[in-house]
Amino acid sequence: QVQLAESGGGLVQAGGSLRVSCTASGRTVSDYRMGWFRQGPGKEREFVAAISRLGSNTLYTDSVKGRFTISRDNAKNTVYLQMNTLKPEDTAVYYCAARAQVGLGRRVEEYDYWGQGTQVTVSS
Numbered sequence: 001q002v003q004l005a006e007s008g009g010g011l012v013q014a015g016g017s018l019r020v021s022c023t024a025s026g027r028t029v030s031d032y033r034m035g036w037f038r039q040g041p042g043k044e045r046e047f048v049a050a051i052s053r054l055g056s057n058t059l060y061t062d063s064v065k066g067r068f069t070i071s072r073d074n075a076k077n078t079v080y081l082q083m084n085t086l087k088p089e090d091t092a093v094y095y096c097a098a099r100a101q102v103g104l105g106r107r108v109e110e111y112d113y114w115g116q117g118t119q120v121t122v123s124s
Helices: none
Strands: 003-007 010-013 018-025 033-039 046-051 058-060 068-073 078-083 092-099 118-123
Touching: 003 092, 018 033, 018 092, 018 118, 033 068, 033 078, 046 068, 046 078, 058 068, 078 092
Parallel strands: 010 118
Antiparallel strands: 003 018, 018 078, 033 046, 033 092, 046 058, 068 078, 092 118
């Protein structure tokens, strides 16, 4: 079983950038396809991005394409989400998740392990 811990959240002005990280422990992160999700105030948790085990394939929700980049460093057991040109509507708790099965998932139920989340707040 893998444990996930997010870090790097904070307060940023609209148009700014932030990078959040997800560090795995207990098992190597290279065993898993990884995803980032977010949950804004009063909203359901939604898919943001996903990455394959070796980083060769990525998937993004339309609202972040061209602004966010998911990446991973398996040697550091860490997955990243670089967020540029942030907007107030990006304000949310950001969660990383690990998926053991083949393929990149977009749905919450397709992921097996979750971190506790990190708050990202974008001011206008």
